[in-house]
Amino acid sequence: MMLSISPISAFSDNYIWCVARHGEAIIVDPGDAAPVLQHLKEMGLTLSAIIITHHHYDHVNGIELLLEHYPNIPVYGPENQCASIGYRLKHDDCITLLNQTFKILAVPGHTLDHIAYYLEDADSGPALFCGDTLFAGGCGRLFEGTPEQMLTSLGLIQALPANTAIYCAHEYTVNNLRFAREVEPDNSELLVRFENAQAMRTDNIPTVPSKLALELLTNPFLRTDNSAVQERVATHAELKYWNQNDIFANLRAWKDDF
Structure with a gap:
């Protein structure tokens, strides 16, 4: 049976x-247990593990209730203050779940504890569960880390295969792409993506x-080495001299x- 990956809407x-x-x-990142339990029941699934990318409430607050229903399952996550995490992971660690190997990438920036889970051999191609580090058309706010940390973290993601599917944790795409158009108004691929994303959301489609290939073409946070992006940002910020x-x-x- 092929691996399936499904979104569960929350908040x-x-x-x-x-x-x-x-x-x-x-x-992955159960901020709310109720929709998870409903999904598991509807799909006839048994929960066998929980994996966490970072400590924010909308990613961890459902853990305790899920453990009441499934008390013996492992919870994997980064080094942080979340007591429910039983297995602490660091960069380059690997875990095997559902007969699949997940490689851990440390991606600080949004938070200092943030990690991502890279699944190289998913049936439909490689997949990355990246929490709030990289979004469709954007990236996470820097609540704890520095711009340098986030830029380095995004560089790790950029180095993955171009066909990697990016499973982020929020539906921010339309607003992210609206901002991206401010940065790159002449990017034709971005215009097409923005129109497609608007149509999908009108139909309530995630x-x-x-x-990743599309992000590299249209996400300004992965394009800070692009001369057009640099000039646009420098003009906006009134920079005379700059580095990446x-x-x-x-x-x-x-x-x-914005």
Whole structure:
């Protein structure tokens, strides 16, 4: 049986990911247990593990209730203050779940503890569960880390195969792409993507996962080495001299105020 990956909607714009095979499921970042339990029941799945990318409430607050229903399952996650995590992971660790190997990438920036889970051999191609580090058309706010840390973290993701599916944790795509158009108004691939994303949301279709190849063409936070992006950001921020870290930092600040 092929591996299936399904979104579970939570709160106003969260996606909790359900990875399933042979009637067993892994849940990624369960901020709310109720929709997870409903999904497992409807799909006839048994929860076998929980994996966590970072400590924010909308990614961890459902763990305790899920453990009441499935008390013996492992919970994997980063080094942080979340007591429910039983297995602490660091960069380059690997875990095997559902007969699949997940490689851990440390991606600090949004938070200092943030990690991502890279599944190289998913049936439909490689997949990355990246929480709030990389979004479709954007990236996470810097609540704890520095621009330099986030730029380095995004560089790790950029180095993955172009066909990697990016499973982020929020439906922010339309607003992210609206900002991206401010940065790159002449990017034709971006215009097409923006129109497609608007149509999908009108029909209540998730815009994620996206493919890394598309992010590289249209996501300004992965394009801070692009001369057009650099010049646009430098003009907006009134920079006379800059390096890539300066561009990223000012791009993130611009988005924060957008």
